[in-house]
Amino acid sequence: MLALLVLAILVGGSLQRVAGMGFGLVAGPFIVLLIGPIEGVMFVNLVGALMALLVLGRTIRHVNWRRYGWLVSASVAVSVPAALVIREASASALEIGVGGVVVVAMTLALVTSRLRGAERPFAPEARLPLLVTGAAAGFGSVAAGIGGPPIAVYSVLDRWDPRDFAATAQPIFLTNAIAAMTAKLLVADVTFPGFAVWEWVAVGVALVASIGLGELLVGRISASATRKVLVTLAYIGGFATLARGLLGLAA
Numbered sequence: 001m002l003a004l005l006v007l008a009i010l011v012g013g014s015l016q017r018v019a020g021m022g023f024g025l026v027a028g029p030f031i032v033l034l035i036g037p038i039e040g041v042m043f044v045n046l047v048g049a050l051m052a053l054l055v056l057g058r059t060i061r062h063v064n065w066r067r068y069g070w071l072v073s074a075s076v077a078v079s080v081p082a083a084l085v086i087r088e089a090s091a092s093a094l095e096i097g098v099g100g101v102v103v104v105a106m107t108l109a110l111v112t113s114r115l116r117g118a119e120r121p122f123a124p125e126a127r128l129p130l131l132v133t134g135a136a137a138g139f140g141s142v143a144a145g146i147g148g149p150p151i152a153v154y155s156v157l158d159r160w161d162p163r164d165f166a167a168t169a170q171p172i173f174l175t176n177a178i179a180a181m182t183a184k185l186l187v188a189d190v191t192f193p194g195f196a197v198w199e200w201v202a203v204g205v206a207l208v209a210s211i212g213l214g215e216l217l218v219g220r221i222s223a224s225a226t227r228k229v230l231v232t233l234a235y236i237g238g239f240a241t242l243a244r245g246l247l248g249l250a251a
Helices: 002-019 023-035 037-062 065-077 079-087 091-113 127-144 148-157 162-188 197-217 223-250
Strands: none
Touching: 002 023, 002 037, 002 197, 023 037, 023 091, 023 127, 023 148, 023 223, 037 091, 037 127, 037 162, 037 197, 065 079, 065 127, 065 162, 079 127, 079 162, 091 127, 091 148, 091 223, 127 148, 127 162, 148 162
């Protein structure tokens, strides 16, 4: 299991460095399959926060702090209500939720990406779209460890510069993950996986190695190739998690 966990971190983390997001979508579903829906999402939150912090160190000069402020103000506000929701949910229901969020969110992102040539539906940096996007991202972070798709959809509709989006997404992911973990620890009585010390060390090494791998891939792998890998792995993980949840519910 640890070997598969490390592999998921390496793939998801390298994509996060290359594309600005991808760890939650790609690694999240597989981690939930390996660890379980409760502790698995907490693990995704923890590793996602550390990964965003590492990437932020390389991209901080391009962060749009105004957009960051509006987005996280809404995402943090929904953290406690979302934690209360998952506290009452069964393991199978959470797996269905995690898998469903991945599949629906990725499909939505693919559909909206085709709207780049269409007219912008709202004024640049309008507050209401930012708040709605932040709330959706915050709820996704708490329930599934996946807060990137709503922000990605917003970036497409707003014509957000890809470099600035990738940079600004990192403090958003970091803040959302910290808020999600805090809310679940205080309200939902959720804990982290009970790994041995050496297993946590292996996770840490994989985390740092994934960022290093991403650094090597930046500029050497095309955006279209990265996108195809991200979409394929996300769908595989999402449908696998969804299927396990449905089987558990039917048992």
